Amino acid sequence: EMANQEEAEIQISELDLLSSMFPYEEEFAVTDQLALAELKHYVENESAEVPSSRVQFILNVKTEVANASMVEFSMACALPFKYPTVLPEITVRSSLLSRSQQILLNSDLKTYLMQNFSGEPCMLSAREWVKDHAAAYIDKDLSSSSMTASDATQSEVATFTRLWIYSHHIYNKQKRKNIIDWAKELSLSGFCMPGKPGVVCVEGLQSSCEEFWSRIRRLTWKRILIRHREDVSLEGGGHAEIQKQRKFPILEEKCFDAHGARGNHMDLGQLYHFLEEKGCADIFQMYFGVEGH
Numbered sequence: 245e246m247a248n249q250e251e252a253e254i255q256i257s258e259l260d261l262l263s264s265m266f267p268y269e270e271e272f273a274v275t276d277q278l279a280l281a282e283l284k285h286y287v288e289n290e291s292a293e294v295p296s297s298r299v300q301f302i303l304n305v306k307t308e309v310a311n312a313s314m315v316e317f318s319m320a321c322a323l324p325f326k327y328p329t330v331l332p333e334i335t336v337r338s339s340l341l342s343r344s345q346q347i348l349l350n351s352d353l354k355t356y357l358m359q360n361f362s363g364e365p366c367m368l369s370a371r372e373w374v375k376d377h378a379a380a381y382i383d384k385d386l387s388s389s390s391m392t393a394s395d396a397t398q399s400e401v402a403t404f405t406r407l408w409i410y411s412h413h414i415y416n417k418q419k420r421k422n423i424i425d426w427a428k429e430l431s432l433s434g435f436c437m438p439g440k441p442g443v444v445c446v447e448g449l450q451s452s453c454e455e456f457w458s459r460i461r462r463l464t465w466k467r468i469l470i471r472h473r474e475d476v477s478l479e480g481g482g483h484a485e486i487q488k489q490r491k492f493p494i495l496e497e498k499c500f501d502a503h504g505a506r507g508n509h510m511d512l513g514q515l516y517h518f519l520e521e522k523g524c525a526d527i528f529q530m531y532f533g534v535e536g537h
Contacts, residue, residue, distance in 0.1 A: 248294060248325070252287045255299060255323050258365045262303070265368075276300045278464055299323045300462055303371055309379045315340055317378045319371065322462060328365045331357050335458075336374055340382045349381040403450035404489040406434075406474040407457060408527055412467040414442030419463055420497060427495035430456050434495045437515060443531065445524075447490055450475065472530045491522045 259280070266272035274280050282295040303319040315338060322333040334357075336349055356373055357366055414420060415438065423436045423444060430452035434445040446456050461468055478485040500514035516528050 249287065251326060251329060252283055252295075254328055254365055256284060256287055258367055259299065259301070262301075262367060266303070270304060272301065272303055274299065274301045276462075276464060294325060297464055298325060303367070305371055305375050305378070307375050307379050309382060315379055315382065317374055319374060320462075321367065321370075328361075329363050331361070332367065332370070334370055336378060338378070338382070345381045345384055348384065349378060352377070404448070404476045404478055404486055405450040405453040406445065406447040406491075407453050407470055408472040408530065409444040409446070409457070409460070410469055410471040410531060411442035411444070411465055413440035414438040414444075415440075422463070423460070424495060424497065426456055426459055432456055432495055433490050433492040435492060435498045435518075436495065437498050437500065439499075441531075443515070445492070445527075446495065447492065448486065472527060491524060 259274070262272050276297060276299060279295060279297040279299045282297065283299055286293070286295050300320070300322045303321060305317045305319065306314050307317065309315050317336055317338045320335045320337065324330050324333065331354070334350070334353060336353060337346060341349065353370065353373060357370060360366070361369060414423075414436070420436065420438055426432075427434065427446055430448065432446040432448040432452055434447050435443075436445075437443040444460070446453055457470065476489055478489070498515075498518065500511040500518070512528075512532065516525065519525050519528055
């Protein structure tokens with residue numbers, strides 16, 4: 245308990261420091277105010293309950309590239325509850341980075357943090373590192389490095405994944421829009437059943453499914469988890485192979501005759517028949533622990 249309290253205090257003082265150094269929203273913004281409030285509540289001893297969600301924030305870094313133009317890198321950060329005894333989760337993005345450049349940049353940043361900051365607050369150092377090094381990755385020609393771009397796509401395409409996600413409930417319109425928009429952006433198909441409980445199925449490239457899951461679980465949920473996961477190794481790994489594995493053409497929202505006070509309890513019998521049609525009837529039992537019939 246003492247250690248937890250201490251870690252939480254370190255997190256808050258580091259966040260205070262960041263907001264005083266970067267007062268403008270476009271430089272530093274906490275994306276989950278609720279988690280921050282929960283953390284402060286916990287530290288002020290008003291609550292013995294360990295906060296349920298991690299504080300998440302964005303740090304934007306402008307840096308100069310070779311021809312003196314400015315490039316912006318965005319650092320999406322999440323502080324695990326045990327931070328700083330464990331490393332923060334940071335994903336650096338920029339519209340100018342290719343996917344393989346972004347993967348390399350993020351893995352080099354992680355290596356730097358692992359080697360230099362075990363157990364110490366490191367957000368400012370991470371930001372400095374990005375400011376000093378990130379621009380170099382834009383021009384990195386990864387085809388000459390040990391992992392060629394085509395190898396990267398080969399190994400990425402090698403696995404087809406289907407995630408079955410369970411949520412206590414999905415009502416929020418923005419979340420429902422995110423689910424559909426992100427699936428589209430990441431070329432994932434499947435379906436989303438809003439209401440209580442909420443069910444989301446996404447299928448496609450393994451890396452895209454994992455990116456989808458990492459975005460979804462950063463939102464605030466009462467409870468969300470992957471109930472089941474299917475991974476299939478693809479022979480050729482091409483587009484046709486992926487299409488062959490899909491059970492759903494696109495990702496769409498499915499509402500099965502809602503009933504209940506808020507029109508929110510879906511007809512699970514209809515869900516069962518829908519899954520049966522798609523050849524996924526066995527999943528029903530994993531979600532609800534009962535035979536579908």
